Amino acid sequence: MEIVLSLGIGVFAASGIWLMLRPRTFQVVLGISLLSYAVNLFIFAMGRLTVGAPPVLGAGAEVVSVDDPVPQALVLTALVIGFALTALFLVVLLAARGVTGSDHVDGREPHQAEPHPGHPHP
Amino acid sequence: MSPTALSAPAASAWNDHLVVLPVVLPIAVAGVMFLLDERRRRLKAALSLATVLALLGIALVLVGRVDAGAQVYRLGNWAAPYGIVLVVDRLSALMLALAGVLGLCALVFSFARWGQAGPRFHGLFLLLLMGVNGAFLTGDLFNLFVFFEVMLAASYGLVLHGSGEVRIRAGLGYIAVNLVASLFFLVGVSLIYGTMGTLNMADLARRLAAPASGEQALFEVGCAVLGLAFLIKCSAWPLGFWLPTTYAAASAPAAAVLAILSKVGIYVVVRLSLLLFGSGSSAGFGQTWILAAGLATMAYGTIGILAARDLTRAAGYAVMISSGTLLATLGTGSGGALAGALYYLFGSTLAAGALFLLAEILQRGRDPARADQPVFADEYRDPFDDAGATEVGRALPAAVALLGIGVLLCTLMLAGIPPLAGFVGKLAMFTGLAAGPITAPAWWLIAALTLSSFGTLMPLVRLGIRNLWVPSDDPPPVLRPTEFAALAGLLAACLALALWGGPALAYADATVRWLEQPQDYVRAVLGAAWEGVRP
Numbered sequence: 195m196e197i198v199l200s201l202g203i204g205v206f207a208a209s210g211i212w213l214m215l216r217p218r219t220f221q222v223v224l225g226i227s228l229l230s231y232a233v234n235l236f237i238f239a240m241g242r243l244t245v246g247a248p249p250v251l252g253a254g255a256e257v258v259s260v261d262d263p264v265p266q267a268l269v270l271t272a273l274v275i276g277f278a279l280t281a282l283f284l285v286v287l288l289a290a291r292g293v294t295g296s297d298h299v300d301g302r303e304p305h306q307a308e309p310h311p312g313h314p315h316p
Numbered sequence: 317m318s319p320t321a322l323s324a325p326a327a328s329a330w331n332d333h334l335v336v337l338p339v340v341l342p343i344a345v346a347g348v349m350f351l352l353d354e355r356r357r358r359l360k361a362a363l364s365l366a367t368v369l370a371l372l373g374i375a376l377v378l379v380g381r382v383d384a385g386a387q388v389y390r391l392g393n394w395a396a397p398y399g400i401v402l403v404v405d406r407l408s409a410l411m412l413a414l415a416g417v418l419g420l421c422a423l424v425f426s427f428a429r430w431g432q433a434g435p436r437f438h439g440l441f442l443l444l445l446m447g448v449n450g451a452f453l454t455g456d457l458f459n460l461f462v463f464f465e466v467m468l469a470a471s472y473g474l475v476l477h478g479s480g481e482v483r484i485r486a487g488l489g490y491i492a493v494n495l496v497a498s499l500f501f502l503v504g505v506s507l508i509y510g511t512m513g514t515l516n517m518a519d520l521a522r523r524l525a526a527p528a529s530g531e532q533a534l535f536e537v538g539c540a541v542l543g544l545a546f547l548i549k550c551s552a553w554p555l556g557f558w559l560p561t562t563y564a565a566a567s568a569p570a571a572a573v574l575a576i577l578s579k580v581g582i583y584v585v586v587r588l589s590l591l592l593f594g595s596g597s598s599a600g601f602g603q604t605w606i607l608a609a610g611l612a613t614m615a616y617g618t619i620g621i622l623a624a625r626d627l628t629r630a631a632g633y634a635v636m637i638s639s640g641t642l643l644a645t646l647g648t649g650s651g652g653a654l655a656g657a658l659y660y661l662f663g664s665t666l667a668a669g670a671l672f673l674l675a676e677i678l679q680r681g682r683d684p685a686r687a688d689q690p691v692f693a694d695e696y697r698d699p700f701d702d703a704g705a706t707e708v709g710r711a712l713p714a715a716v717a718l719l720g721i722g723v724l725l726c727t728l729m730l731a732g733i734p735p736l737a738g739f740v741g742k743l744a745m746f747t748g749l750a751a752g753p754i755t756a757p758a759w760w761l762i763a764a765l766t767l768s769s770f771g772t773l774m775p776l777v778r779l780g781i782r783n784l785w786v787p788s789d790d791p792p793p794v795l796r797p798t799e800f801a802a803l804a805g806l807l808a809a810c811l812a813l814a815l816w817g818g819p820a821l822a823y824a825d826a827t828v829r830w831l832e833q834p835q836d837y838v839r840a841v842l843g844a845a846w847e848g849v850r851p
Contacts, residue, residue, distance in 0.1 A: 214496070219488065226495050233499045233506075240510035265509065268458055272502055275465045279498075282472060283491050290488050293481045299492075301485040 206232035219287045219297050230276045234269050241265030335389035335404050337374050338449035342442040349439035364438040368423050372416030379409040386840040396841050397516035403455040406827040411452045411583050415576050417809050418669050419445050425673050425802035426569035433478040444470035451580050457505050457515040468494050474570040486565035493558045497548040504542025511535040518841035521834050524596040550581030550639045553612040560632035568676030572669035575635050582642050590831040607647025607757050613640030614764045618771035627675030627779050631668050634730045637768050638664035648757045652748025655824040660741025663813050667729035670806040674722050677793050678783040715795035723780040725807050731773035737813040
């Protein structure tokens with residue numbers, strides 16, 4: 195199980211970093227999403243991997259093996275925050291696409307000259 | 317486990333709850349703000365003004381109350397390290413007061429124009445202050461992450477406030493950089509939890525006092541990754557290229573209040589370095605790197621400010637220089653110099669905020685294309701060829717005179733020229749560094765401090781002359797009463813810092829002495845019962 199999880203984290207992180215360094219904004223969003231999956235799995239793994247162990251014990255439960263509930267709570271929080279911020283980033287990305295007329299991260303196509311700050315972009 | 321079994325009996329006076337108010341008050345009012353119609357501007361402005369005034373008042377009361385050490389607030393009355401705590405000590409109270417002053421003045425400034433430039437300004441502004449205050453107060457690393465994210469989410473909205481192509485392009489980069497920084501933050505936090513089994517700062521410090529365990533190296537990797545996230549936020553070289561562009565693009569009140577944002581990164585670095593790595597099994601971890609990053613940031617900021625063509629960019633680089641100064645001073649490990657640097661941080665942040673506001677008034681309505689002209693445009697003309705110029709004196713409007721005084725005060729503060737607080741702070745740093753035998757890092761820092769002073773003075777004077785004295789066809793700047801009040805407030809705070817320099821420096825000194833005794837912090841948070849208990 196450990197090898198599967200670590201391979202998964204590695205593949206997610208590698209593809210995330212590659213996509214994040216690409217020039218188109220949509221690729222950057224996908225890259226950041228993949229990277230955040232990798233990070234969330236990593237946080238989860240920091241609570242040690244166990245199978246079938248309860249994270250919360252009821253009264254009178256027999257303690258054989260317990261899972262650490264804290265990393266699971268951390269992952270939930272990180273997921274929610276990451277989801278919200280990705281949505282926000284998507285909105286900004288669409289605004290940038292609409293205003294500059296290009297989905298390049300620099301706001302202009304590579305062969306174009308720097309648009310003049312005072313004048314609207316063609 | 318019931319909460320009462322865990323918590324120490326505490327006298328519950330009403331003013332014990334003051335500690336949680338800097339977080340609860342702004343988020344509650346921000347919630348109301350989002351429900352109100354955008355057309356009720358006066359009501360919204362009055363509500364946020366009252367809130368920010370209350371925040372400043374609470375911060376000042378807390379500054380007065382923390383003399384005895386730290387005041388701990390247990391959320392839900394669950395005892396640390398199981399529950400989440402808010403801790404206010406001298407450093408937190410100082411930063412809360414700084415956020416209060418800067419927030420108040422930026423808000424008053426926004427009443428003139430910027431508050432109406434787009435929807436939901438007041439709500440976002442209060443949420444930003446909530447995140448900043450929470451980050452200063454929390455005693456728990458994961459809670460720190462949550463407050464950081466609240467602060468950043470609000471700052472994304474504020475950077476984009478007013479819209480326009482330049483802001484959206486700058487915002488895109490800013491958001492991308494900070495999303496990645498947050499991922500570093502999470503990796504660092506989870507590594508620390510995985511190796512130490514706790515995220516409470518005091519509990520971490522207690523566990524580090526024990527002899528090193530087998531996972532010490534992994535823990536230090538976690539701290540390094542976490543530190544990377546904070547160095548991105550406080551724009552240390554080479555992680556801070558986003559800062560000048562973003563701050564120059566943001567609207568003036570947003571930029572002024574964003575000046576405190578980079579100081580949140582500095583605050584966390586100072587807090588964690590002294591708490592976790594002051595002594596114990598990882599003593600001195602990362603100190604050389606912080607010194608190197610600080611010196612490089614100062615150098616980069618100085619070169620940047622020398623090349624800056626307009627005041628907003630210059631102010632952005634001034635923020636970088638002030639961050640670099642504090643990092644480098646922390647890296648030298650000299651307590652006396654750190655006290656001076658904290659004092660300098662307070663003054664330079666206020667001055668940088670004021671410079672953002674001044675720059676907006678001076679550059680408002682000007683053709684931005686003029687920023688493209690060469691730095692030394694007059695070199696290409698014959699200085700004696702003024703046949704065409706009319707020698708008629710130009711009346712100096714009162715607004716220009718007031719703005720001139722403002723630019724002068726900001727320049728003196730940021731460059732550290734007597735008689736203002738910038739000089740007092742730098743002098744205190746020099747004295748602190750020269751207290752013992754002067755080490756090689758101390759020499760480096762002294763050189764960097766001197767050069768950055770000179771490097772700040774020259775471009776700010778040049779930009780001041782260009783904006784205020786050079787005759788131009790542009791209409792003279794208009795200064796509205798609220799804008800004047802905001803500027804006067806910031807500059808008066810700078811002057812007050814110089815006038816009451818003695819008490820302020822004594823406070824900074826006491827802060828550093830408190831920070832150098834992490835066991836007092838641990839005792840305050842965890843209680844005496846945990847003392848000496850080894851994990």
